[in-house]
Amino acid sequence: xxxxxxxxxxxxxxxxxxxxxxxxxxxxxxxxxxxxxxxxxxxxxxxxxxxxxxxxxxxxxxxxxxxxxxxxxxxxxxxxxxxxxxxxxxxxxxxxxxxxxxxxxxxxxxxxxxxxxxxxxxxxxxxxxxxxxxxxxxxxxxxxxxxxxxxxxxxxxxxxxxxxxxxxxxxxxxxxxxxxxxxxxxxxxxxxxxxxxxxxxxxxxxxxxxxxxxxxxxxxxxxxxxxxxxxxxxxxxxxxxxxxxxxxxxxxxxxxxxxxxxxxxxxxxxxxxxxxxxxxxxxxxxxxxxxxxxxxxxxxxxxxxxxxxxxxxxxxx
Ligand code: TXA
Ligand code: MG
Numbered sequence: 001x002x003x004x005x006x007x008x009x010x011x012x013x014x015x016x017x018x019x020x021x022x023x024x025x026x027x028x029x030x031x032x033x034x035x036x037x038x039x040x041x042x043x044x045x046x047x048x049x050x051x052x053x054x055x056x057x058x059x060x061x062x063x064x065x066x067x068x069x070x071x072x073x074x075x076x077x078x079x080x081x082x083x084x085x086x087x088x089x090x091x092x093x094x095x096x097x098x099x100x101x102x103x104x105x106x107x108x109x110x111x112x113x114x115x116x117x118x119x120x121x122x123x124x125x126x127x128x129x130x131x132x133x134x135x136x137x138x139x140x141x142x143x144x145x146x147x148x149x150x151x152x153x154x155x156x157x158x159x160x161x162x163x164x165x166x167x168x169x170x171x172x173x174x175x176x177x178x179x180x181x182x183x184x185x186x187x188x189x190x191x192x193x194x195x196x197x198x199x200x201x202x203x204x205x206x207x208x209x210x211x212x213x214x215x216x217x218x219x220x221x222x223x224x225x226x227x228x229x230x231x232x233x234x235x236x237x238x239x240x241x242x243x244x245x246x247x248x249x250x251x252x253x254x255x256x257x258x259x260x261x262x263x264x265x266x267x268x269x270x271x272x273x274x275x276x277x278x279x280x281x282x283x284x285x286x287x288x289x290x291x292x293x294x295x296x297x298x299x300x301x302x303x304x305x306x307x308x309x310x311x312x313x314x315x316x317x
Contacts, residue, residue, distance in 0.1 A: 003156040005148050005164050009120060012163045013127040021048060021158075023137050023151040024060075024124065025165025026116040028089045028173050028191045029144040029280070030151050031060070031134030032159070039101045042133050046103075048158045051140040056106040057133040058091050058174070061115050062125035070111055070131070072097050075179045077201045084200050087117035089170050089191025093178030104133050114174055120165040136173060143224050143287070143315070146171050146280045171277035172307045177204075189310050191276070193303045208310060223314040224280075226287035230294045232316030235259060238295050245292030250282060250312070252299050261295060272304040279308055283315060 005023075012022050016033065019041045024033040032049060034041035036059045046053050059070065064082055067074060071094035078092050096111035105111050116122065125132065136144040137151045145151045148164035155162075175190035177197065184204040186194060197204055231241060238249070239259050247261035253270045254263060264282055266275035286294050296312045299305040 001157055001160060003152060003159055003162065005152055005162045007120070007164050009123050009127065009163065012124055012161055015161050016124075016128060016132070020160055021045060023145075023148060023155070023159060023162030024121055024132065024134055025118050025148070025163055025168065026060075026121050026134075027118045027168060028116070028170045029146055029168055030137045030148065030162075031132070032137035032151075032155070033060070033132040033134040035128075036060075036104055036131045036133035037099060037101065038130070039103055042101060042103050045133060045135065048155065049135060049138070049140050051135060053103065054106050055135075055140075056108055056112065057104050057135050058112040058114050059100065059104060060121070060125060060132040060134055061113055062122060062128075062131075063115065066115075066131065067092075067094070067113060070097060070100050070113065071095060077179060077184055078177070080200050081177065081197060082115070085192055085196070086115040087122060088115070089117070089172075089174040090114065090197075091174040091176045091188075091190075093176065093187070110178065112176065118165055118168075120163060124163065141223055141225060143226060143280050143283045144173060146277070150281070150284060167277070167281075169277065170273075171279055171281075172304065172311060175307075176208075189306045191304070191307065194306060195303070224283075224311045225315050225317060226283055226294060228287050228291065228294055230296070230316045232296045232298075232312045235297050238297060241295075243293055246290065248286045248289070248291040248294050250286075250294065250296035259295070262291070266308075272299065272302070272308070275299065276304040276308055279311060 021034045024031045091114040093110045146168040148162045170191040175192040176188040186206045188208045249261040254265045266278045299308045
C-alpha cells in the first residue's frame, strides 16, 4: 500500500468511511485512527500496531454531547472536568453501552473517551458520523510519534493516508482519569497536569506507576522505549554507571555537570511545556544517532514534569 502524507481532511474522512485507517494529528501525539464502531477497523488497528488485544483503545469524540451517546452514566466530577478541559489532553473512563464494540475496550465495561484539541482532528471528527478509536501511531512499546514524518517512518505501507497537522503542541499523551467507588483516580499522568485536575475537583489519587494495574493494562513498566540501552536515574547514579562508548544525556536545561556525555537539554530556558513538546522527538533522534546509549536525569516533579519523568522512567524500562 502506498502511504501519502497530506493535509486533505475530506480525503482522510473518506478513507475512514471506507473502514480504512489513517494517521491523525492530535495536540498530544499522533494517533492511528479508525471507525470505533466498526469491528474490522478496530481489529486492523491492533494488527497494524502489533498491539496485544488486552490493551484497550481510546475513543475520540467531537463534542461533550457525544459522551452520553456511548456512556451509561457520568459522575458529577467527570462532567466538571470535561466542561473545563475539553477539548484537551484529558481522557475519561466511563461505563460503556452496547454501541462500543467489546474489542475496543478489550472486554472491559468502561470506555476511554477523549475530545482532542487539535483543529484538524476536530474538523475531521465533525465530518464523520462515528467516533474514532486511536492509539498512538507507533509500533507497540516504542516511542510515540509527534510529527507526521514519525508516523510515516514506522507505519508506511500499512495505511493509505497520514493527515499532517504539524508538530504536536503538547507532546506527551493525554492524562487518563476515572472514578472508582467515589474515588478520583489518575491512571496515566499526561498532558493535563495533576494540579489542573485538583483545582476543579480536589485531591486525586495517582495509580499510574503500578505496572500491573488491571484498569489500564497498557500502562506497562517498559514502554515508550528506544531500541538503544536507556538509563533514567539521579545524576549521582548516572555518573557512577560504568558504561563504555558514546553517551547522550537528556536533561531539562543546560547544566554544569561532570557527567561525561553529550547534553541534550529539552528546554534551554527551563520551560516544562517546551520540554514535553521536545521529549519524544529527541528520544527518536538519539535512537537513530550513533550514540551507544541514552541517559536521562529527573525533571522537576511539577506540572508536565510528572508526565516527562513517567515517560523517561518507562523508556528506561
Ligand atoms: O493522547 C493520547 O491519549 C493519544 C492520542 C492519540 O489521543 N492516545 C494514546 O493511546 O495515547 P494509547 O492507546 O497509546 O494509550 C491509551 C491508554 C492505554 O494505556 C490503555 O490501556 C488505556 O489508555 N485505556 C484505554 N481504554 C481503557 C479502558 N477502558 N480502561 C482502562 N484503560 C484504558
Ligand atoms: Mg501509546
